[in-house]
Amino acid sequence: MNRLICTLLMISSIILGSCAQNKNVSDMDKENNKALVVYYSETGTTEAIAKKISQATGADLYRIEPEQPYSAADLDWQDDNSRSTKEMNDRTARPAIKNGKVNLDSINTVYLGYPIWWDQAPRVVNTFIETNDLSGKRIITFCTSGETSIDGSVRQLKADYPALDFVKGKRLNGAPINEIEKWISGR
Numbered sequence: 001m002n003r004l005i006c007t008l009l010m011i012s013s014i015i016l017g018s019c020a021q022n023k024n025v026s027d028m029d030k031e032n033n034k035a036l037v038v039y040y041s042e043t044g045t046t047e048a049i050a051k052k053i054s055q056a057t058g059a060d061l062y063r064i065e066p067e068q069p070y071s072a073a074d075l076d077w078q079d080d081n082s083r084s085t086k087e088m089n090d091r092t093a094r095p096a097i098k099n100g101k102v103n104l105d106s107i108n109t110v111y112l113g114y115p116i117w118w119d120q121a122p123r124v125v126n127t128f129i130e131t132n133d134l135s136g137k138r139i140i141t142f143c144t145s146g147e148t149s150i151d152g153s154v155r156q157l158k159a160d161y162p163a164l165d166f167v168k169g170k171r172l173n174g175a176p177i178n179e180i181e182k183w184i185s186g187r
């Protein structure tokens with residue numbers, strides 16, 4: 001009888017142990033941390049990554065939408081007079097956002113994603129940061145770009161908002177879900 005009880009205990013501890021090991025990134029994030037994936041994307045590249053981060057963490061998605069949408073001409077980086085060029089040349093430009101303030105009360109971690117525009121986060125991302133109270137939250141940045149790394153944009157965000165906790169993330173163009181899960185686990 002004692003041997004039977006011992007065997008049953010061993011089997012159940014093996015099952016429980018393997019369940020604990022199978023906890024995925026999503027479970028861990030839900031238990032320890034309430035996260036939100038905030039992103040800005042014009043042509044869908046950053047959005048695709050934001051969706052994968054949401055899938056990997058179980059966090060909700062929030063898209064920053066400019067009040068005045070950008071036309072193709074607005075996005076023409078080769079035109080010195082395009083809206084995006086003018087905004088990026090003006091450090092004080094703050095294009096209005098459509099969706100206003102977000103309820104971040106229960107959020108500890110914000111994944112903040114954007115396309116690189118002229119080595120920086122687009123100014124509409126500054127509008128989001130200044131519209132919402134991000135103090136005390138861990139802000140994990142990610143980006144997509146033609147080739148530029150995330151470094152310059154995060155350096156500038158840290159300089160502009162020294163009281164906020166920006167964590168330098170990665171340029172994640174086309175990253176598959178397993179790479180994203182690995183990146184999140186290492187945070």
Ligand SMILES: Cc1cc2nc3c(=O)[nH]c(=O)nc-3n(C[C@H](O)[C@H](O)[C@H](O)COP(=O)(O)O)c2cc1C
Nearest residue numbers: 041042043044045046115116118119145146147148
């Ligand atoms: C106005 C503008 C400026 C850009 N500046 C850069 C840049 O400095 N470096 C770079 O590698 N890519 C640059 N790009 C390319 C975008 O970062 C890239 O296409 C990005 O993945 C687009 O993301 P989205 O599809 O989420 O909008 C720029 C694109 C635009 C529209």
